[in-house]
Amino acid sequence: xxxxxxxxxxxxxxxxxxxxxxxxxxxxxxxxxxxxxxxxxxxxxxxxxxxxxxxxxxxxxxxxxxxxxxxxxxxxxxxxxxxxxxxxxxxxxxxxxxxxxxxxxxxxxxxxxxxxxxxxxxxxxxxxxxxxxxxxxxxxxxxxxxxxxxxxxxxxxxxxxxxxxxxxxxxxxxxxxxxxxxxxxxxxxxxxxxxxxxxxxxxxxxxxxxxxxxxxxxxxxxxxxxxxxxxxxxxxxxxxxxxxxxxxxxxxxxxxxxxxxxxxxxxxxxxxxxxxxxxxxxxxxxxxxxxxxxxxxxxxxxxxxxxxxxxxxxxxxxxxxxxxxxxxxxxxxxxxxxxxxxxxxxxxxxxxxxxxxxxxxxxxxxxxxxxxxxxx
Numbered sequence: 001x002x003x004x005x006x007x008x009x010x011x012x013x014x015x016x017x018x019x020x021x022x023x024x025x026x027x028x029x030x031x032x033x034x035x036x037x038x039x040x041x042x043x044x045x046x047x048x049x050x051x052x053x054x055x056x057x058x059x060x061x062x063x064x065x066x067x068x069x070x071x072x073x074x075x076x077x078x079x080x081x082x083x084x085x086x087x088x089x090x091x092x093x094x095x096x097x098x099x100x101x102x103x104x105x106x107x108x109x110x111x112x113x114x115x116x117x118x119x120x121x122x123x124x125x126x127x128x129x130x131x132x133x134x135x136x137x138x139x140x141x142x143x144x145x146x147x148x149x150x151x152x153x154x155x156x157x158x159x160x161x162x163x164x165x166x167x168x169x170x171x172x173x174x175x176x177x178x179x180x181x182x183x184x185x186x187x188x189x190x191x192x193x194x195x196x197x198x199x200x201x202x203x204x205x206x207x208x209x210x211x212x213x214x215x216x217x218x219x220x221x222x223x224x225x226x227x228x229x230x231x232x233x234x235x236x237x238x239x240x241x242x243x244x245x246x247x248x249x250x251x252x253x254x255x256x257x258x259x260x261x262x263x264x265x266x267x268x269x270x271x272x273x274x275x276x277x278x279x280x281x282x283x284x285x286x287x288x289x290x291x292x293x294x295x296x297x298x299x300x301x302x303x304x305x306x307x308x309x310x311x312x313x314x315x316x317x318x319x320x321x322x323x324x325x326x327x328x329x330x331x332x333x334x335x336x337x338x339x340x341x342x343x344x345x346x347x348x349x350x351x352x353x354x355x356x357x358x359x360x361x362x363x364x365x366x367x368x369x370x371x372x373x374x375x376x
Contacts, residue, residue: 010034010035010036011035011036011129011130011131011176012035012036012038012128012129012130012131013030013035013036013037013038013129013130013131013132013133013176014037014038014040014120014124014127014129014131014132014133015027015030015037015038015039015040015076015132015133015134016040016041016042016116016120016132016133016134016135017039017040017041017067017070017071017078018041018042018063018067018135018206019041019060019062019063019064019065019066019067019070019200019203020063020066020135020200020203020205020206021135021189021190021193021198021200021201021203021205022135022136022137022179022189023067023134023135024067024070024074024135024193024198024200025135025178025179025189025192025193025196025198026133026134026135026177026178026179027039027070027071027074027076027133028070028074028193028196028198029178029179030133030176030178031074031075031076033178037074037076037133038076038077038078038079038129039067039068039070039071039074039076039077039078039079040078040079040080040081040120041063041064041067041068041078041079041080041081042080042081042083042087042115042116042120043064043080043081043082043083043084044083044084044087044115044210044211045084045087045211064080066199066200066203068080069199069200070198070199070200073196073197073198073199074196074198081120081123083115083119083120086114086115086119087111087115087211090110090114090115090119091107091110091111091114091115091211092107092211094107094110095107095110095209095211096221096224096225098348099221099225099247099248100221100225100247100276101276101348102246102247102274102275102276102347103346103347103348104250104251104346104347104348104349105348105349106163106318106349106350107209107211108163108318109162109163109165109166109318109350109362112136112163112164112166112167113166113167113300116132116134117132117167117171117175118171120132121171121174124174125174130174131174131175131176132174132175132176133176133177133178134175134176134177135177135179136160136163136164136177136179136180137153137155137158137159137160137161137177137179137180138150138151138152138153138159138160138161138164138177138180138359139151139152139153139154139177139180139181140172140175140176140177140180141358147169147303148169148172148173148303149172149302149303149358149359150164150165150167150172150302150358150359151180151357151358151359152354152357152359153177153179153180153181154180154181154182154183155182155183155184155185158186160318161352161359162315162317162318162320162350162352163318164359165300165302165350165352165353165359165361165362166300166350166362167300167302168300168301168302169301169302169303169304172302172303186205190202217248218245218248218256221245221247221248222244222245222248225245225247226245227244227245228244228245228246228247228279229242229243229244229245229279230242230243230245230246230278230279230280230281231243231279231280231281232257232259232280232281232282232283233280233281233282233283234269234282234283234284235272235282235284235288240259240260240261240283241257241258241259241260241261243258243281245279246274246275246276246279246280246281247274247276249271249274249281250271250274250346251271251272251273251274251289251344251345251346251347252270252271252289252343252344252346253270253271254268254269254270254271257269257271257283259283263285265285267285267286268286269283269284269285270283270284270285270286270288270289270344271283272284272288272289286343287372288370288372289343289344290341290342290343290370290371290372291338291341291342291343291345291368291369291370291371292337292338292341292342292369292370292371293335293336293337293338293368293369294336294345294351294365294366294367294368294369295333295334295335295336295365295366295367295368296333296334296336296351296363296364296365296366297332297333297334297363297364297366298363298364299329299332299333299334299361299362299363300361300362300363301360301361302358302359302360302361303360303361305329305361306327306329306360306361307329308328309326309327309328310326310327310328311324311325311326312324312325312326312327312353312354312355312360313325313353313354313355314327314336314338314351314352314353314354315351315352315354316342316345316349316350316351316365317349322354323338323339323340323342324338324339324340325337325338325339325353326339327353333363333366334351334363336351341371345365345368346365347365347366347367347368348364348365349364349365350362350363350364350365351363351364351365
């Protein structure tokens with residue numbers, strides 16, 4: 001028999017409240033389960049007006065006020081903690097540096113690793129809290145032998161375990177996800193919030209990067225890195241057009257290439273490679289995006305590291321499906337071979353390994369091997 005942390009003894013719980021409906025309901029459920037809950041909203045910008053407005057549910061002044069109102073309704077203490085400097089250094093600057101290096105980062109995953117379950121958790125433990133509670137859809141399962149495991153949410157349609165794959169066993173020991181073990185639609189979560197009197201019940205979800213106010217990632221990067229004109233070339237090195245910064249492109253991108261010369265076969269072209277060294281973007285046919293292997297670095301394990309080669313399923317994007325893989329740790333890096341070629345895998349992305357519903361761990365993709373030959 002397994003159990004989740006919220007079914008054990010009452011705990012002192014710090015509930016991270018973004019101002020959205022999920023974190024509000026999670027805090028309410030934790031309090032209803034008998035835990036001693038305190039709400040906290042993270043101020044992640046020195047100038048919150050520069051972040052998204054319009055009730056997006058993450059980082060604005062509006063969100064702070066929404067979180068405070070929710071805490072008042074739940075009947076728990078509430079504080080705002082300023083983590084703007086850590087967020088800028090560990091998430092925003094990392095995001096910019098990764099794009100500048102020709103890689104495609106996931107800032108939500110980095111925020112979970114560096115902010116919510118590092119800076120926030122460390123501060124919570126120092127203040128005597130037992131756990132940090134968030135509105136993520138995932139499960140921490142406590143086995144009979146006392147080992148905790150991270151698993152997918154009961155409802156696969158809402159599962160967010162991919163962006164939590166960076167959590168280690170110490171962090172899992174202090175993590176609580178009250179929404180993860182119930183099969184409910186988002187409409188039902190909103191209905192629950194309404195029954196509880198939470199004004200965020202009808203607040204829209206946030207899907208974009210919270211620190212890019214208008215959703216224009218390329219414009220944000222251009223403002224930070226400046227324009228740097230370079231060539232767009234085909235696989236043979238023929239110049240097809242120009243760009244204003246290689247950092248503005250991602251592997252697999254089709255739109256916005258602005259290539260005047262059509263392909264000989266008339267089919268669309270996709271970004272195959274980004275070279276920051278010579279500021280060149282290489283494009284080609286869709287089939288050239290297929291990869292059959294990759295190497296990933298900086299592995300983080302949700303428990304003990306696996307020994308020897310193993311067979312797993314892998315997820316490569318936050319909203320992507322699973323694919324079968326064989327993986328093995330070699331000289332501190334993760335060598336992965338796919339059972340079938342996959343398309344559009346970009347260095348900088350995270351690969352998360354699963355054993356059934358259990359999250360084994362995560363690593364950052366460093367390079368890929370194309371199914372047609374050669375490495376990206």
